[in-house]
Amino acid sequence: MIEVGPAAFMGLAAVLFTLGLYGAVARKSAVMVLMSLELMAVSVNLNVVALSRFVTPTEMTGQVFAIFTMVVSAAEIGLGLALVLAIYRQTRSIELTTMDSLKG
Amino acid sequence: MTETVNGVVFAILAFASIGGAIGMLTTRNVMHAAFWLLEVMVAIGGLFLLLSAEYLAVVHVLVYAGAVSVMMLFVIMLSLRRREDAVRPVDVSIGGAVLAILFGSIVYIAIAQYGDRVAEMPAEAPDTAALGELLFTRWALPFEVASLVLLVAVVGAVWWSREVDR
Numbered sequence: 001m002i003e004v005g006p007a008a009f010m011g012l013a014a015v016l017f018t019l020g021l022y023g024a025v026a027r028k029s030a031v032m033v034l035m036s037l038e039l040m041a042v043s044v045n046l047n048v049v050a051l052s053r054f055v056t057p058t059e060m061t062g063q064v065f066a067i068f069t070m071v072v073s074a075a076e077i078g079l080g081l082a083l084v085l086a087i088y089r090q091t092r093s094i095e096l097t098t099m100d101s102l103k104g
Numbered sequence: 105m106t107e108t109v110n111g112v113v114f115a116i117l118a119f120a121s122i123g124g125a126i127g128m129l130t131t132r133n134v135m136h137a138a139f140w141l142l143e144v145m146v147a148i149g150g151l152f153l154l155l156s157a158e159y160l161a162v163v164h165v166l167v168y169a170g171a172v173s174v175m176m177l178f179v180i181m182l183s184l185r186r187r188e189d190a191v192r193p194v195d196v197s198i199g200g201a202v203l204a205i206l207f208g209s210i211v212y213i214a215i216a217q218y219g220d221r222v223a224e225m226p227a228e229a230p231d232t233a234a235l236g237e238l239l240f241t242r243w244a245l246p247f248e249v250a251s252l253v254l255l256v257a258v259v260g261a262v263w264w265s266r267e268v269d270r
Binding site: 002003004005006007008009010011012014015016017018019020021022023024025026027028029031032034035036038039042045046049050051053054055057058060063064066067068070071072074075076077078079081082083084085086088092094 | 108109110111112114115118121122125126128129134137138141144145148151152155156157159160163164167168171172175176179180182183185192195196197199200201203204205207208211212215219220222224225226228229230234235238239243246250253254256257258260261262264265
């Protein structure tokens, strides 16, 4: 049977974070950017939980931290989507390219 | 005493999550992207199960695959005037790709250098009861602060999304 160490989990989390980073920079729709941010938050969670399981499983610090990260990212996504809806109501568009009222 | 993670199950879940993330980034339809994100979240929940974090796995699927994805779908549907608006051109960003590749390679170097410091998985893994006990004794204050953060977020979301006459 093939065994998997912590490096595999770290690598997977790195790949997911990289994909999320690209999506957050490249996509032009505000909702897609929020989705990419979620992907990045989740990959960090995965890393924390995996390392906690491999290094100090009885302390469970990683799992507790993951719960708090989840709370913060849930709050972030709720506020972000409310903001997207408010912007849509004002400008009738959620494209990031149309949000240029602060442009000099 | 050590335990191991089944490599085959890990490979399947890793393939599902990376494939879902790529699907989310390459699909042209925003609705499809939300469903791909849902698939990634379910796969990550499976990975949490592999790491014997049962409570976290269930909560993860509940929060991300349940609540967040549904909220995303609602916002997408509310912010589309026509059905065709969901389909949009694929955004390609050279700068974003360079940034992501740079970041990925730095992390890869770090993992290749220090990733094998811990190789063995300890056999003892506390269960959900132990997690709950820890959360309400040692982490009680951060736990209460987290609930306050959620309350503020809910009030802020309601405040922002209310109807304004102008």
